[in-house]
Amino acid sequence: MSGYDGGRGRDDDRRSSSGRQRSAARFRGDRSRTSQAPAQRRKRTDPARTAAFDVLREVDESDAYANLVLPPLLRERRIRGRDAGFATELTYGTLRLRGRYDAILATCVDRPLSGLDPALLDALRLGTHQLLGMRVPVHAAVSETVGLARDRVGAGPAQMVNAVLRRVSERSLEEWLDVLEKEAPDPLTGLAVAESHPLWIARALREALAGNERPVDEIGALLAADNAAPRVTLVARPGLVDVSDDDAWGDADLVAGPWAPTALRLEGSDPSGIPAVREGLAGVQDEGSQLVALALAGAPLDGPDERWLDLCAGPGGKAALLAALAAQRGARLVANEVAPHRARLVAGALAALPDGAVEEVRTGDGREVGADEPGAYDRVLVDAPCTGLGALRRRPESRWRRTPSDLAALTGLQRELLTSALDAVRPGGVVAYVTCSPHLAETQLVVSDVLRKRTDVERLDAPAAVRSVVRDGADIPLADRDDVQLWPHVHGTDAMHLTLLRRTA
Ligand SMILES: C[S@@+](CC[C@H](N)C(=O)[O-])C[C@H]1O[C@@H](n2cnc3c(N)ncnc32)[C@H](O)[C@@H]1O
Numbered sequence: 001m002s003g004y005d006g007g008r009g010r011d012d013d014r015r016s017s018s019g020r021q022r023s024a025a026r027f028r029g030d031r032s033r034t035s036q037a038p039a040q041r042r043k044r045t046d047p048a049r050t051a052a053f054d055v056l057r058e059v060d061e062s063d064a065y066a067n068l069v070l071p072p073l074l075r076e077r078r079i080r081g082r083d084a085g086f087a088t089e090l091t092y093g094t095l096r097l098r099g100r101y102d103a104i105l106a107t108c109v110d111r112p113l114s115g116l117d118p119a120l121l122d123a124l125r126l127g128t129h130q131l132l133g134m135r136v137p138v139h140a141a142v143s144e145t146v147g148l149a150r151d152r153v154g155a156g157p158a159q160m161v162n163a164v165l166r167r168v169s170e171r172s173l174e175e176w177l178d179v180l181e182k183e184a185p186d187p188l189t190g191l192a193v194a195e196s197h198p199l200w201i202a203r204a205l206r207e208a209l210a211g212n213e214r215p216v217d218e219i220g221a222l223l224a225a226d227n228a229a230p231r232v233t234l235v236a237r238p239g240l241v242d243v244s245d246d247d248a249w250g251d252a253d254l255v256a257g258p259w260a261p262t263a264l265r266l267e268g269s270d271p272s273g274i275p276a277v278r279e280g281l282a283g284v285q286d287e288g289s290q291l292v293a294l295a296l297a298g299a300p301l302d303g304p305d306e307r308w309l310d311l312c313a314g315p316g317g318k319a320a321l322l323a324a325l326a327a328q329r330g331a332r333l334v335a336n337e338v339a340p341h342r343a344r345l346v347a348g349a350l351a352a353l354p355d356g357a358v359e360e361v362r363t364g365d366g367r368e369v370g371a372d373e374p375g376a377y378d379r380v381l382v383d384a385p386c387t388g389l390g391a392l393r394r395r396p397e398s399r400w401r402r403t404p405s406d407l408a409a410l411t412g413l414q415r416e417l418l419t420s421a422l423d424a425v426r427p428g429g430v431v432a433y434v435t436c437s438p439h440l441a442e443t444q445l446v447v448s449d450v451l452r453k454r455t456d457v458e459r460l461d462a463p464a465a466v467r468s469v470v471r472d473g474a475d476i477p478l479a480d481r482d483d484v485q486l487w488p489h490v491h492g493t494d495a496m497h498l499t500l501l502r503r504t505a
Contacts, residue, residue, distance in 0.1 A: 010234050015146045022064050033161045034365060039383035045151045046144050047079050048087035049126065053148055055091045056122040059397050066091055068398055089229075089267075094122075094129040095396035099196035101128040103183075104176050108167040120157040123149040127165040132173040142166060168326035188219070195223035200404050201389060208438035208495075212477040218489060226392040226399075232266040233257055234274075234282050235290050235317075237324040240352060248276040254274035257490065260290040262321070263469045280352030284392070285317045288486045288493030289436075292471040293318045295484075296381055296432035297325040299460055299500050303428050307359070309377040310335045311366040311421050314342025314350030318383055318434075323350055327357035331378070336369060367416045370423025375503075378429045382421045384414045386435040386442050390495025407441055422457055423449070425503045429459065433499040443497040447483070451501075459483075 006351040051073055058064040070091050074084045078234050094101070104187075106113055127145035130136040147338055150158035171179070177194050184190030192202035206219045234254070241248045243256070243264065251272045252306045257263025276282035308326050313335035321334040335350065335358065337343040343363040350358050366382075387406055392399050414435070421431045435442050451457055463478040470476050476491070478484055484498040 029486060041186075045148060047077060047146050048083045049144055050092065050152070051077060051079055051087045052090040052094065052126055053152055053167045056094065056126065057119060060118055060122065062304060063401070066095055067394075070373050082116065088235055089134060090126060090129060091228060092396045093133050093229050094125050095400075096393075097129060097196045099123060099192070099198070099402060100180070100194060101125045101132070101192045101196075101224060102182050103167060104128060104132070105164065105178065106166045107175065114395065117153065117157060119153045120160065121189075123153060123157070123161050124164055127161060128499045131165065131169050132176065138169045142169065163335060174182055182239075182323060191220055191223060195220065195227060196391075197226065197399055200299065201392075201399055201402070204389065204439050208440055208485070210444075211440045211444060211482060212438065212485040213489075214487070218487075220228045221489040222487060226438075228393060228488075230286070230393050230488075230494075232271055232284060233267055233287050233290075234266055234271060235260075235262050235285040235321055236264060236276070236282050237352075237356075239322060239324050239328050243431065244321070244503065245276075249273075250275050256471070257287045257290075259292060259470045259474050259493070260287050260474055261469070262290050262294065263287040272329060280320075280349070282351065283317060283320060284497075285321070286394075286494045288390075288491065288496035289318055290321060291466055291469065291486070291493070292383075292432060292434045292484075292496050292498045293381070294325070295348045295462065295465040295498060295500065296379055296430065296502050297322060298469045299379075299430045299432075299465045301378060301430055303378075303426075305329065305378050306331050307377050308333045308379040308381075309369070309421075310383070311338045311369060311382045311417060311424070312381075312383050313346045313361070314339055314383060316346035318381060319346055320349045320353065322381065323353045323357045327354050329462055332359040334359045334377070336364055336366055337361075338363065338365050358462060367413075367420050370420035374423050375426040375429075377425050379420045380425045380431045381431070382417050382431060383434045384410075384417050384442070384446075386410055386437040390436040390486075390488075390497070391436045394494065407439070411441050414442060417448060418450045422454065422501065422503060427456070427503050429500045429504050431501050431503070433497075433501065435497045436489070436494050438495040438497055443499070444483070456505045458502050458504050460502050462498050462500040465500055466498070 006421060039056060054354060055066050055070045057068050059066050074087060081085055102113055104433050123145055123285045127141055130141035142162060145165060146158050146162045149161040164225050175324060177489055179192050181190045188202055189199055202223060205222055206216050209218055209473060210216050236243050253267035254264040257265055271277045271284055308322060308331055310319040310322055310333060314337035319335040326333050335346045340363050347361045387402050388398055416432050433447055459482045461482055462484045466484050486493045486496045
């Protein structure tokens with residue numbers, strides 16, 4: 001990114017012809033725009049940085065998700081190519097590394113950060129990420145961010161941005177990390193700050209490593225992996241599209257994923273132009289999600305194998321893979337989801353599946369299915385609502401939104417959903433309990449609590465089920481346990497948990 005000039009020269013023309021200022025005014029923090037002459041505005045604002053700033057304000061003020069706000073904003077403002085790449089890295093990087101940058105900024109600002117105007121604080125964070133996370137030259141990072149602050153926050157705050165960012169620029173990232181480490185009361189706190197995680201999450205992840213037979217000193221690598229933007233991974237839905245079909249993949253640059261035979265890693269970030277994706281024959285799906293669905297479909301089963309249930313299906317990624325696998329063996333899938341808008345997404349995800357593969361997409365509370373349809377299914381997936389602590393790299397702001405108090409409500413729901421799934425599966429049938437969180441309270445403890453109350457369930461060898469579905473020759477490292485925990489820093493996947501259970505009587 002070095003040498004990036006904010007795309008000003010190129011953008012001035014686009015700005016006058018695109019009508020973008022009207023749409024930009026939708027966003028708040030626009031205080032000084034109207035009092036400035038257009039020529040001044042053009043001089044001060046850079047479209048990529050302004051877009052990043054506006055997304056950060058939306059995330060802060062409206063609890064928006066950056067990955068839902070940024071892409072349409074870039075399209076609306078016609079920010080493309082290098083400018084779009086810069087805006088994306090600036091937005092997501094600033095959100096992910098907010099904790100690290102706030103700790104650095106706290107040493108450069110003479111009052112508590114909590115007392116600053118939130119818009120000013122966002123401008124400081126954006127400038128700090130350019131200086132320490134993107135190697136933008138100091139003069140460009142400071143002057144462009146000062147211009148942005150003047151335009152969006154005001155002249156006084158812009159002066160402060162100038163002074164603070166100059167202080168930040170006096171040290172390299174490594175030097176700043178040394179400072180933070182020395183200030184920390186203990187190593188885990190230091191690591192949590194340096195790798196920008198709330199301390200409770202760093203603690204929970206360290207406990208999850210220990211609880212899954214991994215060395216706890218991997219915590220640094222795990223936290224660092226959460227800060228790396230994940231590669232886009234596609235799933236080639238079996239029976240719908242073949243990896244070797246050139247027409248289906250267009251000119252996309254794809255390499256096979258290391259584990260799932262269905263997984264393809266995309267070089268680049270925009271899969272929307274790929275014919276197979278447009279037609280629903282393939283989709284964007286983390287390789288860990290693919291593995292757990294493949295493992296459920298591949299788990300050994302006695303008796304009929306005809307009717308499968310996805311109890312918590314929205315938005316439908318795993319349902320689409322399961323339905324494709326079901327179709328290959330003449331089985332059919334019922335996809336259940338409690339939220340109507342998410343049930344509609346499931347229906348969309350399943351649209352390309354052959355007739356007969358999907359029995360029904362229904363909107364309903366998964367906790368009631370076990371009582372309503374006891375023993376009615378051969379295979380059941382419970383991909384439970386969870387904290388998402390295993391997918392932090394994918395949702396840049398989520399680590400700052402979650403609180404430990406979310407756990408109590410979620411783990412209660414998880415227990416009820418797993419209980420319902422075990423009632424809904426027939427004796428001899430298989431249930432997969434899955435979360436995209438490695439938190440022990442959401443994984444091992446939920447399973448052991450539910451099983452303590454039942455005598456009709458046995459655990460299956462989930463590592464064996466995963467090994468039986470991975471790509472030929474792939475030697476996937478899995479702990480010596482009967483459940484599976486995947487890790488971003490080990491497997492390059494989200495931290496998916498899988499327990500496989502069989503109903504015995
Ligand atoms: C982790 S997501 C599932 C992701 C999905 N399996 C996929 O691969 O696309 C959990 C889903 O459970 C849904 N959910 C939450 N409570 C539920 C309930 N009581 N019954 C059924 N679904 C529920 C949520 O709305 C959310 O869509």
